[in-house]
Amino acid sequence: MRTEYQTVSDISGPLLFVEGVSGIKYGELCSVILPDKEKRFGKVLEVHKDKAMVQVFEGTRGIDIPESTVIFEGKMMEMPLSPDILGRVFDGMGKAIDEKPPILPEKRADINGSPINPYARAYPNEFIQTGISSIDGLNPLVRGQKLPFFSGSGLPHNKLAAQVARQAKVLASKEKFAVVFAAMGITFEEANFFQTDFEETGALERVVMFLNLADDPAIERLSTPKVALTAAEYLAFDREMHVLVIVTDMTNYCEALREVSAARKEVPGRRGYPGYLYTDLASLYERAGRIRGKKGSITLMPVLSMPEDDKTHPIPDLTGYITEGQIIFSRSLERKGVSPPIDVLPSLSRLKDKGIGKNKTREDHADLYNQLYAAYSRGKEAAELSVILGEAALSDMDKLYLEFSDRFESEYISQGEYENRTVEQTLDLGWNLLSLLPKRELKRMRDEFIDKYYLKGEEEKE
Amino acid sequence: MKKGRIIRVSGPLVVAEEMKGSRMYDVVKVSDERLMGEIIGLDGDKASIQVYEETEGIGVGEPVYITGEPLSVSLGPGLIESIYDGVQRPLDYIQKKVGDFISRGISVPPIDPDKKWKFTPTKKKGDQVQEGDIIGTVQETVLVEHRIMVPPGMKGVIEDIKEGEFTVNDQIAVIERENGEKIELQMQQRWGVRIPRPVNKRLPPIKPLFTGQRVIDTFFPIGRGGTACIPGPFGSGKTVMQHQLAKWAEAEIVVYVGCGERGNEMTDVLNEFPKLEDPTSGEPLMKRTILIANTSNMPVAAREASIYTGITLAEYFRDMGYSVALMADSTSRWAEALREISGRLEEMPGEEGYPAYLGSRVAQFYERAGRVKCLGSPEREGAVSVVGAVSPPGGDLSDPVVQNTLRVVKVFWSLKAELAYARHFPAIDWLTSYSLYHDSMLEYMKKEVAGDFLSLEREAMRILEEEDELQEMVRLVGIDALSFSERLILLAARMLREDFLHQNSFHEVDTYTSIKKQYCMLKNIMLFYRKAREIDIDIERLEELDILEDIARMKFIEEKKLQYIEDLGNRIIKTIKEAGGKGESPERDRKEKEEVTDAN
Ligand SMILES: Nc1ncnc2c1ncn2[C@@H]1O[C@H](COP(=O)(O)OP(=O)(O)O)[C@@H](O)[C@H]1O
Numbered sequence A: 001m002r003t004e005y006q007t008v009s010d011i012s013g014p015l016l017f018v019e020g021v022s023g024i025k026y027g028e029l030c031s032v033i034l035p036d037k038e039k040r041f042g043k044v045l046e047v048h049k050d051k052a053m054v055q056v057f058e059g060t061r062g063i064d065i066p067e068s069t070v071i072f073e074g075k076m077m078e079m080p081l082s083p084d085i086l087g088r089v090f091d092g093m094g095k096a097i098d099e100k101p102p103i104l105p106e107k108r109a110d111i112n113g114s115p116i117n118p119y120a121r122a123y124p125n126e127f128i129q130t131g132i133s134s135i136d137g138l139n140p141l142v143r144g145q146k147l148p149f150f151s152g153s154g155l156p157h158n159k160l161a162a163q164v165a166r167q168a169k170v171l172a173s174k175e176k177f178a179v180v181f182a183a184m185g186i187t188f189e190e191a192n193f194f195q196t197d198f199e200e201t202g203a204l205e206r207v208v209m210f211l212n213l214a215d216d217p218a219i220e221r222l223s224t225p226k227v228a229l230t231a232a233e234y235l236a237f238d239r240e241m242h243v244l245v246i247v248t249d250m251t252n253y254c255e256a257l258r259e260v261s262a263a264r265k266e267v268p269g270r271r272g273y274p275g276y277l278y279t280d281l282a283s284l285y286e287r288a289g290r291i292r293g294k295k296g297s298i299t300l301m302p303v304l305s306m307p308e309d310d311k312t313h314p315i316p317d318l319t320g321y322i323t324e325g326q327i328i329f330s331r332s333l334e335r336k337g338v339s340p341p342i343d344v345l346p347s348l349s350r351l352k353d354k355g356i357g358k359n360k361t362r363e364d365h366a367d368l369y370n371q372l373y374a375a376y377s378r379g380k381e382a383a384e385l386s387v388i389l390g391e392a393a394l395s396d397m398d399k400l401y402l403e404f405s406d407r408f409e410s411e412y413i414s415q416g417e418y419e420n421r422t423v424e425q426t427l428d429l430g431w432n433l434l435s436l437l438p439k440r441e442l443k444r445m446r447d448e449f450i451d452k453y454y455l456k457g458e459e460e461k462e
Numbered sequence B: 001m002k003k004g005r006i007i008r009v010s011g012p013l014v015v016a017e018e019m020k021g022s023r024m025y026d027v028v029k030v031s032d033e034r035l036m037g038e039i040i041g042l043d044g045d046k047a048s049i050q051v052y053e054e055t056e057g058i059g060v061g062e063p064v065y066i067t068g069e070p071l072s073v074s075l076g077p078g079l080i081e082s083i084y085d086g087v088q089r090p091l092d093y094i095q096k097k098v099g100d101f102i103s104r105g106i107s108v109p110p111i112d113p114d115k116k117w118k119f120t121p122t123k124k125k126g127d128q129v130q131e132g133d134i135i136g137t138v139q140e141t142v143l144v145e146h147r148i149m150v151p152p153g154m155k156g157v158i159e160d161i162k163e164g165e166f167t168v169n170d171q172i173a174v175i176e177r178e179n180g181e182k183i184e185l186q187m188q189q190r191w192g193v194r195i196p197r198p199v200n201k202r203l204p205p206i207k208p209l210f211t212g213q214r215v216i217d218t219f220f221p222i223g224r225g226g227t228a229c230i231p232g233p234f235g236s237g238k239t240v241m242q243h244q245l246a247k248w249a250e251a252e253i254v255v256y257v258g259c260g261e262r263g264n265e266m267t268d269v270l271n272e273f274p275k276l277e278d279p280t281s282g283e284p285l286m287k288r289t290i291l292i293a294n295t296s297n298m299p300v301a302a303r304e305a306s307i308y309t310g311i312t313l314a315e316y317f318r319d320m321g322y323s324v325a326l327m328a329d330s331t332s333r334w335a336e337a338l339r340e341i342s343g344r345l346e347e348m349p350g351e352e353g354y355p356a357y358l359g360s361r362v363a364q365f366y367e368r369a370g371r372v373k374c375l376g377s378p379e380r381e382g383a384v385s386v387v388g389a390v391s392p393p394g395g396d397l398s399d400p401v402v403q404n405t406l407r408v409v410k411v412f413w414s415l416k417a418e419l420a421y422a423r424h425f426p427a428i429d430w431l432t433s434y435s436l437y438h439d440s441m442l443e444y445m446k447k448e449v450a451g452d453f454l455s456l457e458r459e460a461m462r463i464l465e466e467e468d469e470l471q472e473m474v475r476l477v478g479i480d481a482l483s484f485s486e487r488l489i490l491l492a493a494r495m496l497r498e499d500f501l502h503q504n505s506f507h508e509v510d511t512y513t514s515i516k517k518q519y520c521m522l523k524n525i526m527l528f529y530r531k532a533r534e535i536d537i538d539i540e541r542l543e544e545l546d547i548l549e550d551i552a553r554m555k556f557i558e559e560k561k562l563q564y565i566e567d568l569g570n571r572i573i574k575t576i577k578e579a580g581g582k583g584e585s586p587e588r589d590r591k592e593k594e595e596v597t598d599a600n
């Protein structure tokens, strides 16, 4: 039921309090009409007796206490959906902002979604080839996975995200795919970079964009990923498409959440973020996945910048606790000229094991990444040692490992922005480098694979 | 039904007035959608209610119905192989009823009311019975005989007992109490989740709960009926370890609680467990498993309840005389749910915003673990072992949930990010982890495994500790400054780390190692070390011996070829002897002469 009040009693940050209300529901959508007829949207955060607390997405600036009207819409915030959303651009609340005709909705969906029943999930196990060795070889991505980029300001996470969007494909498959792109608080230039990239590769008509840029209202960032994921769910589970969702930058989302929490005077958790940040993020990230008996899938790639490059900051920390791995960018690798500067040791793909191997990528894939990790990690230790004591203090074996890790960074991790390696190329490259080490050192590798692939590496070297 | 009226809605917290007559921890139904909730605070006629379902769309003035029953679980045949949410709603049934996404206000019986079970009585008419007595059995799965017990607090004479096929709600027996009151018994009983089920006597753990995980069984064992925690940052291997325990722990019943974690991890269990074989019985592991899945995106209050639901189910099977293992992943999410509700109640926050009662809640939970003498006859022992994962922010162990947990649990498996980065799994840090069960398991290990098990373990641990100090030296002065015996320690430590402690959960053989095989493996590594210490040889040559490869591959040898590992011992002795024979040092010459003399 729609009800109208002119009883705003108080404004605090992005919050607005309305008195003397009745029949208001928790979570309800409302519109705030300013004296100059400007309309803003809000959501009920709490109802207590005859008071409602409303969060205003476009901010409360200019709202006049006696003169503003609040209309409670009697429903939740919804996103209109139809196949025509493909190729379109929306704002952070799901309103079309391109100059194209309005969407004629086939259905409307509550932007909060509902949790997928864990019993209904299908385990993600289809390998996606991104053409990027440090992902495909070491941190393989599978359909339905949520794999974030942990980056830092100034690092090339957007370039890599665009490269993934450009190159990602499932081996031996020609199914329908789409990209949902959600921008939260990034600059026009960054958003434009993606738009141009999608245009150039002819992908634009398969892309749905949700843009909340740096100069757009901050609180609107709280709805941006929700509308984007609602669109993705529709495309994946109603329209049977494989959807790649890129959301950037989650840090801006979390900051908006913190702002609202502070205005509510809640007991702050770590670094001022609310105690429910984990639950809130989970309600977004867990919308990715696959469902048994349904063709489509949602693969989620959130990008976030780690404040002060600190991985233990609550935003990356809680994200890592929910997502199925993380790709970590490193400033020191960037300085060293490694590009993309992916720090593979702390990076991880938790779903790799069921997505790779015989009939998927290659039988030796699992042993190979284990071995590469072990060898690289030992090489890094040797490198540290040689910084302190000089290379002369290293044992012969350590020297070999050192050489291995240097070449691993420059040949395996490094690759061009438009270089699209097949997974075989990536695997062979791994063997090529491992063959620098004596067979005996390959403790993580099954004999049969050593017999089969180790020599191959050596021959290629010759 | 009596009802009150909502005056406040704030996320999972609802406050209602006109709630006179309701009690703490009673279940209520919120609004005409009948969302399930529980009273967690009373103030005059006002009740604070945590709601186990999404509260969106609920408003002031809507009714709250008082049920008068505390939050309870249903107990009876049909629990095994189930997957429940945090308040025991069967997720498979919900999916059938409402589809792939969980909607709310669904009320479904936890145990299939239509399924018939074959009940075989073990008592007869006229028998005197009391609480805990087993009156009959149902073969619930190939692995589990479900024992129907007289509910706690009941005593009398069996007036009637049936045999045949019954549903859980059919009457199977009638008991006449001393006062003449007749009580009908069904196979299904109810029990409030927040109250521990009674036992005859609590006993200390004396037997290890073998898990097939080498670092655990050999170095940091957990006792049957014991408690352990696994804290660690994300990606360090908590969940994989919990899955490993659920798969391979020598328990008769496994209750796995996915508390506020990933949906796909539960799917993983659901897919894998029906396919994996229990190493002792050869039957699918699912046949002994109950899953509770309240994932991170499911309502936060039900997450708080999930831990209690899980432990109550575990206690129920313990009371039948089983050894039950409960895994909770992750207890931090449970604590966070407590914190969130406490925050909405505007309680005084303690450390990191957690309520002041966090410590006592954690302790109460782990106190429900234990080895016990069960109530009733026949006389039997049961155990609940509890392993909780803890997810501290940034992996920082000063976190209040970690600290409160360490205060009560007896085993600490400390996961270290650096080990995980180097893909050394399980990433359990051998230098900081501990088990307080070593001493109480001593007798058992000596008798059932091997007399020298403990001395081997101690020696191995000493080598690992010395490695740590030696590595510090290497960092300062370089490897060349070390003596032969020091370098041998480094070599032995590396063998222990790479060939014993490292265990790949995803390798078909390596994933599980029997205690017997663990013993043989450890023995061979230590044998190599001891023998190598006696000869005189360049460390580089020692490192190149082919026998090292054989030692490294022991973990991949199947259980049924254990003999091969046992025989490897002789080859180690022989190889080292030969290797020692080709050097040129006078010391070695002298030794060799002695050996020749010995042989003569
Ligand atoms: N014992 C193990 N053997 C092999 N890989 C492991 C093992 N433990 C953890 N891993 C790897 O580490 C990843 C993260 O482990 P997980 O248990 O999910 O971490 P956490 O629950 O601590 O976040 C897994 O996806 C897997 O790749």
Ligand SMILES: [Mg+2]
Binding pocket: B238, B239, B240, B261, B329
């Ligand atoms: Mg985990």
